[in-house]
Amino acid sequence: MVDMIECSGSFFRDLNRRYGYRIVAELKDWIKLDKKRASLCNRRIFLLECRRNKLTPRHISQNIKCLNEVVMDINCPIMKKADKLLNKFKRSVINIEIEATIWQLTRIQRRLVDIKYNSRKSLPPDVFADFELRSYNNYDKLFRKIRKSNVKKIEELKRKQKVTHIDGSVVDEFLFNYTSLEIPIDVAHTLSMGPNFGINELKHEFSIPRVLKDFEYCIRGITSSDDIKNTLRAQATNIITNHYRNPKNFRGDYMVKNFKETRRFLEDNPDILVMRSDKGNSTVIMYRDEYVDSMYSLLSDVTMYRVLNKDPTLTVQSFANCLLDKLHT
Template sequence: MGFFEEISHNYGPETTKELKLWSTNNRKLAAALNRRIFLLEFKRQGLIPKHITSNVKSIMGLFEYNNQRLNRKIREFNDSTSKKIINLELCQVNHKIKRLELLNTQIRQSLQHLPEYMLIQYQDRLKCSFNKEFHKIKMTNLKKINNLKTTSIPNVTTQDRWIKNLSDKEIPNTVKSLLSLGSKFSVTTTKKDINIDRIIADTEYILEAIPDGRKNVQRAKVTNAVTNYIHRPKEENSLIQKWYKDTKWFLKENNNLIILNSDKGAVTVVMNEKMYNEKIQSILESKDFKRLPRDPTQTLQTKCNKYIDKLGELKYITKEQMKQMKTYNSVAPRIYGNPKVHKDGYPMRPIISSINSPMNSLSKFIADIQMKTAYDEENQYYVKDTFHFATTVNIFKLPENYTLISLDVINLFGNLDKNDIIEVLKQKWDIIKEHTNINMELFMEIILFILNNNYCVFKEKYYLQIFGCAMGSKLSPRLAQYVMDHLNGYPRSLVSRIFHTSTPMVTPSCPPDSDGADKKYNKLIYIPGLSQRLIKVMRNSSSIIVSYYNKTVRKLFSQLKDRDPDYRQSGLVYRVNCKDCTGTYIGQTRQYFGTRIKQHQSDCMKQSNTTALAQHAMSEGHQFDFDDAKILTRENNWFKRVETTNWWMRNF
């Protein structure tokens, strides 16, 4: 006699029916729980199950894809519909699980008349069958997910030659795939990546151009759009997002690796930090550099400002130019390098970043005179860029018995002799003087001052470049062109145009409006589902809003330049806590952070009534913890910095 026959004989057929129903529900519950895990995993990985895509595809067949704007709406509708179907299916599965669990509980209560040992034995049997069924369905679902992931991968094409591993560390395939996409490859921005204070500062800056009568209405629409975006359901992770997370985790675990761009070929290079530092250090210890005993930034900043004052006193520049050119928060130029992976031994090309350095504005001023006005760009040998060169070569026919050759100069900027530069410029002075009212003596003095003070910082040590020009200075490409033109045996401008052409980046502009005013360009971070709405709300006739990607693979690249210490950073929002109460002062400054903190300390000592911090200290007799002052964020634009400060004051 079988188990169920015995139950029917001893306890009646209704009891057997209840036990069989319990077993059936158990199998259904295993399938439902697996189904929920299956759908949640699809959501987590940003995938859409085939049973949904095939059914939605039949709906998409109703539309004609012949309009770009309409096509975008159709794609958005497709994505939105697919995600909503997954959510609805999850709701249905959750409801089914609750119903099955409730039925099983009711069945268990209805079987109380059975002996306890018999119920325990039967439950053990159900547990075994549940686990067996659950595992069977789980393996089937995993196979479906992996198959769909495999078919999704070809959408992102990568090649092994796009990445060069010079380290001794084996790189996982997902990490290699992401890094090989290059530093400029953009990854979808998620809610976790968004800084609300930055969005508010950018939108308020754009809203300034809107008439006051419409400003509050537009601000309310912007607030509504941002709020709806923040409170929408969590985004699904795409394959690229998973690669990005894997890469971020891998680099965090292996912080001795350096990720950087190659010198040429747009190859991503992975190398050990020790190897990178040794290559840069070998450059700095060569005969072209010498170690400085201390940081010369403040001294050079003062000298540069004196030259600017002199140019202003002699009426060579306007007061407005003086104000723009002077600097009070300079930082030392920072050296870094890109490896030449196409050469044996992977030598490093040194680059000195002169952004916000003491001589940056003065170098740009001299370079503009030499290149934008004095230098002849209309000669027949001029090559603007590689596209211009390709166009020229495509229509060029090489005569018989002629051979086309390409020449190169090894370390062009580093091999420019200062005396040769001055001599060449003196010979060209008749041309240069037609484009500037500065006398030759002062002009040459400023150039020599710049050339003699090419310095940089690496690992908090300072070095002076004693030979050649700095790679990264705005002046170096201009001087190189003059020197190369002067080479004997070659036509004027030919050599320099072929060897090295560096044209200044021009800010895009649009045709003037009918009233003659140029339109203003504003930027806004691209956030899928939000940026389009904000741009539509804030669009007006006097400005153009462009989106930019903020989350790129470059975010994972190593910080090669020396980071400025906090006290030398400027253009920032900061906070200082009160030691004697819960009060916190939020402030902003364009000065050095250290200088601003010292001003606060001085105000408190003198009991000056200049800031809310000093007023609090004076009226309450409290002290502030200046040693623990923190930078909250950085922003060079004054208006945006003030708006960011206001946001922090409301939300700190």
Template structure:
């Protein structure tokens, strides 16, 4: 079975489980109402002594059945948990890529390795947010269905309890520090499931570099309103059914927002390493495994730069050869620095 088919099967299985849960809840609610009506009816038909006797026997039987069923379901759950294969350990160094020049601690790395879709458990049930979301969602369904949904949500919220914490105290502190730190930007990589940390300054600069392309231009004003008006006119003139056309008319149209996704595969290794370097070369050229660098800073800062490049990936290590008497061989070319600081070259042929 292909990975896509497995994902479809998993989503379908979860949807079926959710439907069974909803169906059982509806049956339990119907049984509760029926039991309440039967309770009231019997209390009016039986004498007080008979009613007390039957009520006591009924409660004892119900508690016994509840205990037996709870034990059966717990055994079934433990059996399923034992059969479930253990997920492989996550390599946090692969799923969290740090493109800044600041090291991150284990708690920060553990939080980020959970992914950007991870949601910390709330300390209390967000009742107002849930009710507001339900009110927005049921606008497009019939009155009876909407009322049923509201009743089910109301019943659920009355019994709901806050979930258990899914973060350690140290991880929660790390998450708060990340939220307050405006000097870094955290976003997903362009490929894979990695989470990338980079300097906000570098993120903005690279995004602006993308906008320098001739495909983009600054508009004199926001065209959203005129485009929306034209769209509404076309929908009105069409033969599209009202139910469908209503969904085609957004209540609060807004222009899209642009965001960049960093590349983290090895082809862009040097770019990421250079971005995070304290000092950067003026030019950095690479041909396969050989690089040619023009360093505009002091000579004593070259060694820290080399150490920085070698610290970025354990399997990628650089060696360095500096110019001697203004000359430096590179591949089969001898590069020479002139007195006016310009460069010349001479091809060296080995027979």
């Protein structure tokens, strides 16, 4: 079957005759913006991978080639200083490109949401759903094609550029930064830690009611006599009291220090979100606006979601209870 998007002449002429030139213009913009979105999404992924693997994209290395040639002589007295400065400059350029790409992508996604909203109001549901499905298939096909090309570019850069992984190699495995922010290494270490890590609390941060609540919750799950439970409560009370009256000095603990640094970093950057990934024990950092726009874009798909007038939880729960009662009787 020939793709509907490729048959732009007859398809759009028919739409123009039935619904007017304005809706045709918006659908054509939809196609163009989808192409740009596929390219920008892959560009963002490519740049983030370059930054994560400490690679320099070819277009950046080519533009600063003349600077590299100036200090190429190993006997140059300022070689180390120049090399450090160039590496910092490369990272800054990559961060700027990531930020610009995210800005362009956000603007396109917002425009696409408006176009889909207007098109849904102007077109019959079957025509709109058919066009949306085919446009998505074209976007997915183009996205995969560009991604395949970018994967080859990354592998080629890894072969040509000898990347040395320092202490941050473990961090890169469990922390994925999809923003243009340069995450400090101490903050990155803290955010990459899994749920099995614990932070020692200082005395002014120690909450006795919270500890007692958690301890009592654990006690209730024990199938023992009341005497044993009361003994455990007495021992826990003694431990908590001793800890509170004679707290250990954790101020020199590097995890406490990193935790404070991380909390300060997140307070200074309220426009980012830190979340657990859906798969794998890793952490994801992304812009709040980008996350919200992506969620709105997903929810605007009427073929997958629809607005409910009320919460159906109680109705479903009552129905399930009735079924269980029937099965039980």
